[in-house]
Amino acid sequence: MRKPCALAVTAALACTCMFLPAAASASAAAPAATTAPGSTVPDQDPFYAAPGNIASYAPGAVVDSRPVPGVNLFGIDVPVNAWQISYRTNDSHGQPELAVTTLVVPKAAWTGSGPRPVVSLQTPEDSVGTSCAPSYQIATGKDVQDAALGAQLLLANWAVAVPDFEGPRSVFLAGPQAGHAVLDGIRAVKAFGTAGIGRDNPWALDGYSGGAEATGWAAQLQTSYAPEVKLAGAAIGGLPSDPAAVGSYIDGTAFAGFEFAAAYGIATEFPEAGIDGLLNSRGRQDFASIKGSCELTILPSYAFRRLNEDTTAADPLAVPSVAAVLRANTLGAAAPATAVYDYHADTDEIVPVGQDNDAVSGWCAAGGTVEKVRDLLGEHVEEVAARAVSVELFLADRFAHKPAPDNC
Known part of the structure; x- marks a missing residue:
């Protein structure tokens, strides 16, 4: 669900990076971390190691940070500033652990009304090793998928945060773990307070495939786990909401x-x-x-x-x-408080649409606001590219405080 998605947008990405807004770089305080991002795999990088007193940190509290210099894709410079931020979160059983998110901010000044919007982008890692984590992949400059999925959002001159939502043990499809890591990542970025991103910026969620699972869990858990984290909306595509149904399929x-x-x-x-x-x-x-x-x-x-x-x-x-x-670990038991844009191809060959429909039905029955979009034809890889503009428009309307469509 991860690298195949990149194939649908890689061709456009090379052009997209050229057109990202450019301006003078922002400044940030030097972090305490001493290793360079991407220089060694997370398992061997002290930056990813939880301090012995991690339990004393509040969920979402920043533990450490470091800039990611010279963000590039296979040597092509991308006009953004980026930081890795480590923070305390909780696993699926409420036990404390360390997670990392990557904050990416366009160098161009924000000229829209109010503070610059931020999107927490959950990319489909779909792996069981920390070397597959987005923070490491982005820092190495070889992560086509994460760059491709984030390009549309950066073109809107929004900031993007990309959390390693599988956590330090790389647990794929562990729902509560992923939701906690996403929400605590937002808390950490708010507290980090760099490059015009602080307590007052509006936030939204975006995720496809394995990233949609994390997005769905964050949206569903927000009211109970992080009620102070207000979300403008959540775009969720190709959602594997029911691991048993997907596994059987x-x-x-x-x-x-x-x-x-x-x-x-x-x-x-x-x-x-x-x-x-x-x-x-x-x-x-x-x-x-x-x-x-x-x-x-x-x-x-x-x-x-x-x-x-x-x-x-x-x-x-x-x-x-x-x-x-x-x-x-199946979604649908409680409705997200934020508006949801849920899209899926009826002919998806990897993630069956029926179990996504069940999750949406559960959210609707619980009082959620959902715009359900189903494409009669399309493959799993194609759908993320086909709906990229629709996702951006949905999020832009939510940031603009327009009424959310609801076809529950």
Whole structure:
């Protein structure tokens, strides 16, 4: 769900970077961090290590920061200033941990009314290794997807924050963990107070595919977890709202690697699911192999595989302990307070539209405001490009305080 998305927008990105607004760079205080962003993988970079007293920090409190100098894409300079910000967040069980977000601010001055808008962009990492995290990928200058997905927002002269929402253990499709990391990332950026981004800027959410899952959880948890974080709107596309339904849909297909990555992520974040105890010898070998892997390695390695080949259960997703955890990680139980733009291709070959429809139905029944858009034809990769302008227009209208469409 991650790198394939980049293919749909890479061609336009090379031109897009050339047209980003340019101006004099902003200044920021020198951080305490000593290692250079992207110089070493997060597992070996002290910047990503939680301090021993992480529990004493409030959720969203800034732990450290450092600038990301010379943001570029394969050597092409991008006219932005960027910082990595580490902060305290909570995992799915409420335990403290360290997360990192990357704040990207156009160098051009903001000339619109009020403070510059900021979008928390959740990109589809869909991996189980920290070297796949957006903060590291952006710093290396090789992350086509994150640059491509953020280009449309930066062209609007908005600031963008890109959180490593899978957390320090890279747990793919762990819903509450992702939602917490997104919301606490917004808190951290507000507290960081740099380059005109502070307490008063309006915020919105944007995410597609695996990033939509994190976006949906942040929107759904906002009222209970971070009620002071006000959101103008949330754009959510190709949403994998129900991990069990998605897993069943892609089991045995070319995209089965996503199911195996999710199984590993859920097992890591939720030991109470008992997944490790269901593994046979092949499963234990596969879990050892997939650890630390990024999507481009995972997909070919597990293509056309079935999850029950790795377990002692004929239907591992139906095992009661597993099913209970998967239900707890399914969206739709509570309505987001912010307006939602939910888009999906009816013919999506990776994320089935039906389970997204179920999430929207749940949000609507609970009183949410949702503009549901369904395209009769389209592939998963194509949909993010097809709806890019619609997403920008939706967010622009929300920042302009226009009434939100609602077809619940």
